[in-house]
Structures are given as C-alpha cells and as structure tokens.
Amino acid sequence: MIKLANLSFGYSKKSLLFRNLYLDLEVGHIYGLLGKNGAGKSTLLKNLAGLVFPNAGTCKVNGFLASDRKPAFLQELFFIPEEMHMPSVTATQFLNNTAAFYPKFDAIQFHKILAEFDVPSNSLLNKLSFGQQKKVMIAFGLSTNTSLLIMDEPTNGLDIPSKIQFRKIIASALTDERCIIISTHQVRDLDSLIDTLLVLHEQKIILNKSLDEIGERLLFSAAAQANTSNILYAEENSMGVNTISINAQQRYSKVDMELLFNGLLSNQAALTQSLK
Numbered sequence: 001m002i003k004l005a006n007l008s009f010g011y012s013k014k015s016l017l018f019r020n021l022y023l024d025l026e027v028g029h030i031y032g033l034l035g036k037n038g039a040g041k042s043t044l045l046k047n048l049a050g051l052v053f054p055n056a057g058t059c060k061v062n063g064f065l066a067s068d069r070k071p072a073f074l075q076e077l078f079f080i081p082e083e084m085h086m087p088s089v090t091a092t093q094f095l096n097n098t099a100a101f102y103p104k105f106d107a108i109q110f111h112k113i114l115a116e117f118d119v120p121s122n123s124l125l126n127k128l129s130f131g132q133q134k135k136v137m138i139a140f141g142l143s144t145n146t147s148l149l150i151m152d153e154p155t156n157g158l159d160i161p162s163k164i165q166f167r168k169i170i171a172s173a174l175t176d177e178r179c180i181i182i183s184t185h186q187v188r189d190l191d192s193l194i195d196t197l198l199v200l201h202e203q204k205i206i207l208n209k210s211l212d213e214i215g216e217r218l219l220f221s222a223a224a225q226a227n228t229s230n231i232l233y234a235e236e237n238s239m240g241v242n243t244i245s246i247n248a249q250q251r252y253s254k255v256d257m258e259l260l261f262n263g264l265l266s267n268q269a270a271l272t273q274s275l276k
C-alpha cells in the first residue's frame with residue numbers, strides 16, 4: 001500500500017533528512033514509528049501524506065504518487081498531525097462539513113468513539129482542551145475508514161485512562177483493508193497495540209520488523225545481573241539489569257520496545273545483524 005523508493009528529502013537541498021530511503025508498508029498492520037527528536041518522523045509522515053514533496057525518488061500510496069495529491073489518494077488518507085488548529089464549530093458541524101470528503105465515513109462510529117472518549121459533540125472544537133481536541137480528531141480519523149490512517153504523536157495530551165481507551169479503540173479499528181501508522185516518543189503508549197516497529201535514525205529506516213519476528217530472534221530479560229551469554233545490549237537500573245541477547249533457544253519474551261530502541265541507537269550493527 002505504501003512504497004517509498006530511493007526517496008531523499010531535505011527542507012534544504014544541502015542537508016538531507018532522508019537519503020535513498022526504501023520502505024514497503026502493507027494493509028492489516030499497525031506500525032509504530034520511533035526516532036530521536038529531529039530524526040524526521042513528522043517529516044516522513046508528511047511525505048506519505050503528500051504535504052511535502054521528495055527531492056528525489058518516489059512515495060506511492062495505493063499506487064498514487066503522494067505528491068500528485070489526487071482526490072482518489074486523498075479520500076483514502078487521513079492524517080492527524082501533532083498539533084492542530086481547530087475551527088470554531090462543534091464536532092457534529094465538523095462532521096457535516098467534512099465527512100463528505102471520505103466515502104466510507106461512518107457517522108455512527110464517530111459519535112460512538114466520541115462517547116467512549118467522553119467528549120461532548122455539541123461544544124465548539126476550539127474551546128475544547130488540547131486532549132479533547134485530539135480525541136475528536138482521533139474519533140474522526142478512525143471514522144473516515146480510510147485505508148491509510150497516520151497519527152503523529154496521538155497520545156500527546158491524553159490522560160492515563162484515555163491512553164488505555166486509545167489503545168483499545170485503535171486496536172478494534174484495524175481491519176485487513178487498513179494500514180495505521182503511529183509516531184510517538186511514548187513507547188509505552190504503543191504497548192500491546194502495534195504489530196510492527198519502524199525506527200528512523202540518521203537518514204535511514206534502520207528497523208522495519210514485526211514484534212513477532214523480533215521476539216523470535218531476540219530475547220529480552222531482566223535479572224539481578226547480566227549472566228547470559230550473547231548479550232547484545234544491556235541497561236542497568238535500580239533492580240539489576242535489562243538485557244537483549246540472541247534468542248538461541250527460541251524462548252518467549254515480551255519485546256521491550258524502549259530497550260530495543262536504546263539498543264539500536266548504541267549497538268545498531270549487532271542488533272540489526274541479529275534481526276536479519
């Protein structure tokens with residue numbers, strides 16, 4: 001559904017944010033996009049949404065060049081940016097004005113998600129709190145039922161119960177016809193939600209792997225001290241040490257995304273080699 005080929009992009013030609021990027025993403029998945037501050041996560045998402053254009057290479061979504069911004073491309077895409085300017089209309093008025101752009105929009109679903117999030121549909125959007133505004137856009141984005149839903153830092157501004165609800169609502173919205181991409185710094189917010197991890201680092205996608213594959217190849221453990229052989233990365237904490245090692249015995253462990261992300265930044269070669 002998404003194909004980036006040889007994509008290079010920079011806000012100035014002299015300093016590229018991405019160089020010769022290749023990336024294939026499919027429907028039926030929830031991707032989590034991680035990267036350090038300034039790595040270019042939001043910019044990558046904007047390339048996918050056709051909001052900025054590559055300097056070289058192509059970005060195709062559903063077969064359309066994102067930069068062409070054809071109606072058939074736009075009606076299958078919903079992008080929730082990190083920060084939004086909300087109009088002075090109610091959620092119901094927003095639906096009446098905007099839903100027509102999305103042929104698969106489901107108004108019942110919209111009101112249902114708003115109710116689950118406990119957001120009033122008759123208050124002016126620009127008078128809602130930041131977290132409530134986010135919830136309205138998440139509810140709207142999900143209800144468009146577009147084949148591509150992109151969310152940039154969606155949990156930023158949500159309180160703890162809402163984050164739990166967010167995970168539940170997103171998980172239930174995934175279908176075989178839909179691809180959801182979520183960028184965040186709050187790795188824990190993606191727990192039990194994403195199935196594939198993308199890591200953007202130093203102009204490249206250095207990881208694009210399902211959590212199942214990661215768990216097959218790597219073993220994540222916590223111990224009083226590092227006592228396993230084949231340790232690829234270790235982080236000490238007050239309780240002992242968290243490690244990533246080669247999963248030679250095919251044991252099950254839950255992928256610790258934060259540990260893996262830190263490990264990739266400090267021992268990229270060994271970890272990516274083990275994940276090949």
Ligand SMILES: Nc1ncnc2c1ncn2[C@@H]1O[C@H](COP(=O)(O)OP(=O)(O)OP(=O)(O)O)[C@@H](O)[C@H]1O
Nearest residue numbers: 011012017035036037038039040041042043044185
């Ligand atoms: N419109 C713009 N014009 C020029 N430079 C920009 C613009 N938008 C972003 N940048 C620069 O591009 C780089 C990547 O920014 P981007 O927002 O994509 O990173 P990010 O990974 O999403 O960061 P964060 O995690 O801090 O949100 C930064 O150095 C930023 O200053």
